[in-house]
Amino acid sequence: MSKKVTKIGVLTSGGDSPGMNAAIRAVVRTGLYYGLDVFGIVRGYNGMIEDDIFQMNSRSVANIIQRGGTILKTARSKDFFDHEGRKRAFANLEKRGINGLVVIGGNGSFTGALILSNEFGIPCIGIPGTIDKDLYGTDFTIGFDTAVNTAVQAIDKIRDTADAHDRLFIVEVMGRDAGYIALHSGIATGAENILIPEVHTSIEELIGSLSEKEKRKKLVNLVVVAEGHSSGGANEIAKYVKQHLPNLDTRVTILGHIQRGGSPSCLDRLIASRMGYYAVESLIEGRHNVMVGVMNSSMLYTPLEIAIREKQRISEDWMKMVKILAS
Ligand code: F6P
Secondary structure, three states, X not given: OOOOOOEEEEEEOOOOOOOHHHHHHHHHHXXXXXXXXXXXXXXXXXXXXXXXXXXXXXXXXXXXXXXXXXXXXXXXXXXXXXHHXXXXXXXXXXXXXXXXXXXXXXXHHHHHHHHHHHHHOOOEEEEEEOOOOOOOOOOOOEOHHHHHHHHHHHHHHHHHHHHHHOOEEEEEEOOOOOOHHHHHHHHHOOOOXXXXXXXXXXXXXXXXXXXXXXXXXXXXXXXEEEOOOOOOOHHHHHHHHHHHOOOOOEEEXXXXXXXXOOOOOHHHHHHHHHHHXXXXXXXXXXXXXXXXXXXXXXXXXXXXXXXXXXXXXXXXXXXXXXXXXXO
């Protein structure tokens, strides 16, 4: 029988994503509602190791639901990879009596949580917070909706100028290992080609497709590529296109970190609030080392080791649709 959770810590870790503040707010207020002491851990696992931990109250999370970034700050901690680092981190939790942890982040953050839990027995709940939407066990990750809408707004603007000059734009969006931002924003802006890490498309195939459209006199003006695509990204593709299709007037735009900032969308605030609330309820009910997700509108709890190991698959139907709609 696991010990009753009375004091919880909350942290954000890895790349920030819009809506993390809404999740922190939900964790803090739900914890207080159930009579728990709630502690904020600053800069993710770094703050845990360096003892940058403070007690939070309801006012600590006032006026943050609409703000991007994370009031707890975030980091990718190297020291937490070492057992010594984790030992120091756990000692800082233990001395405050913190006996439950909510980790808001992505794959790497959950891996850290699971190792800490296995070594020291502290129960951890993961909340999926990443713009990449690459976690198994949830239809949504906090920040994806805002990020993809930022990308769509930017690409729409690029299309205006592309159309005015009859130019080809290669637009690079974020996603080191995952192509969801590219796929969704590319479909929503009517991109002629979408290149993502999960689906092998060689640069020669891209050239073939662009030149075939050029021959048909189809106005080709938009390729969306995820930064992690095997081509090496927008600049590499543009070099190749300029060599092989010199008649196309080609330009590159890399959207970059603009996709990580900004006020979260309604959807991101909503899922962050729900996930934060259910994360605390899960700890209280003794559901440990799971990630809270939303699938088909219902809450789903996926063991952290499965959320870390498994990949979300991109349906072949989507890729077929992309080809048909761009023809
Ligand atoms: O994981 C989110 C993400 O924005 C990725 O899409 C991107 O590859 C990476 O973080 C960038 O990380 P950093 O801000 O550390 O350069």
